[in-house]
Amino acid sequence: MRVKLLAWVVAVLVCLTLIPSSAFAAPSSNAQSAISARPAASGQCTDLKFLTPANTDLKAALDQISKMQFVIADLITTETTIADLRHKYEDMTDVTPNCVLANYSMIIAFANLGELPTIIQAALTDRKNVNSYQTMLNTQLNRATNLSDPLGNAVLVSVGAPVEGTCTDSQFLKTLSTDFKAISSKLDATDNLTMIKTELNDITLRHKYEDLAKLDPKCVGLKYAFIVYSANAGDLLSLYRDTLSDPTNADTYQTSITAQTDRLTKLADPLTAGLSGSAATATQAATP
Numbered sequence: 001m002r003v004k005l006l007a008w009v010v011a012v013l014v015c016l017t018l019i020p021s022s023a024f025a026a027p028s029s030n031a032q033s034a035i036s037a038r039p040a041a042s043g044q045c046t047d048l049k050f051l052t053p054a055n056t057d058l059k060a061a062l063d064q065i066s067k068m069q070f071v072i073a074d075l076i077t078t079e080t081t082i083a084d085l086r087h088k089y090e091d092m093t094d095v096t097p098n099c100v101l102a103n104y105s106m107i108i109a110f111a112n113l114g115e116l117p118t119i120i121q122a123a124l125t126d127r128k129n130v131n132s133y134q135t136m137l138n139t140q141l142n143r144a145t146n147l148s149d150p151l152g153n154a155v156l157v158s159v160g161a162p163v164e165g166t167c168t169d170s171q172f173l174k175t176l177s178t179d180f181k182a183i184s185s186k187l188d189a190t191d192n193l194t195m196i197k198t199e200l201n202d203i204t205l206r207h208k209y210e211d212l213a214k215l216d217p218k219c220v221g222l223k224y225a226f227i228v229y230s231a232n233a234g235d236l237l238s239l240y241r242d243t244l245s246d247p248t249n250a251d252t253y254q255t256s257i258t259a260q261t262d263r264l265t266k267l268a269d270p271l272t273a274g275l276s277g278s279a280a281t282a283t284q285a286a287t288p
Contacts (some may be wrong), residue, residue: 008026045099054106061113068117070124072245074116082117083235086110090228099277104224105147107211111231112144115203118238121245122196136200147210165189166277168218176222177275179205182270183233192244199237206230220275229267236260 025184045051061082070077088107119140124131167173209226239260243253 045102047096047099050099075121078117082114082234109148114146125193163220169216169219183230195241199234225270232264
């Protein structure tokens with residue numbers, strides 16, 4: 001089993017070096033701002049005050065992944081670094097209309113890049129199922145690369161920006177309500193593997209909404225609110241796992257857990273309001 005894991009490590013490192021740098025050269029215009037979603041203009045994002053740091057941040061995330069070692073401490077650092085970058089774009093409130101979709105693209109790209117160290121941790125923790133995690137990792141490498149492609153992702157582009165109004169799609173709201181309740185409803189702070197599997201299940205749910213191509217424009221705001229909420233729920237689960245993997249720094253993680261719990265509570269507000277029929281959540285989400 002150790003030989004298989006080592007072979008997988010080599011294969012992953014090779015795959016990482018094969019990801020074209022052009023895929024991370026500029027943010028894609030395939031999604032929209034998660035925290036302060038406003039009407040998006042139809043023109044291309046040309047605001048260098050947004051594009052220049054976005055370019056730098058995507059390259060920083062890729063660099064962090066390409067140099068990470070397959071040890072818990074390094075995987076934790078990578079998860080934290082990428083989550084912090086994602087939060088930066090979730091919290092932006094001054095995005096120009098033409099760059100609103102590009103801002104969401106950044107959020108989704110970082111969310112998917114951040115899954116790579118999580119899957120590797122799962123393999124290190126659950127070595128008897130390493131082959132399954134290898135398949136999962138290969139799939140996620142391709143997905144993360146595609147979602148960071150500057151040409152954009154057709155599925156996300158087709159959904160576009162939210163519009164004013166109340167989401168009344170009963171089937172979508174029913175599914176959203178079920179998935180919202182399922183996301184990290186319980187944390188098992190004594191079992192690392194259980195928490196990793198919970199996080200992987202939550203990731204699968206988030207992917208479903210990222211890939212949702214046909215949706216009433218009045219429901220799009222809730223779609224993106226769920227994506228942001230579930231990504232942040234994963235951050236919280238990761239912090240709980242970190243307290244078990246790195247007990248010497250448990251106090252530091254506990255401080256972060258408190259802050260992230262508060263953030264997650266605020267991010268739940270637009271979903272709760274939208275599921276109760278509030279029109280406001282079609283175009284705006286709570287600011288952490």
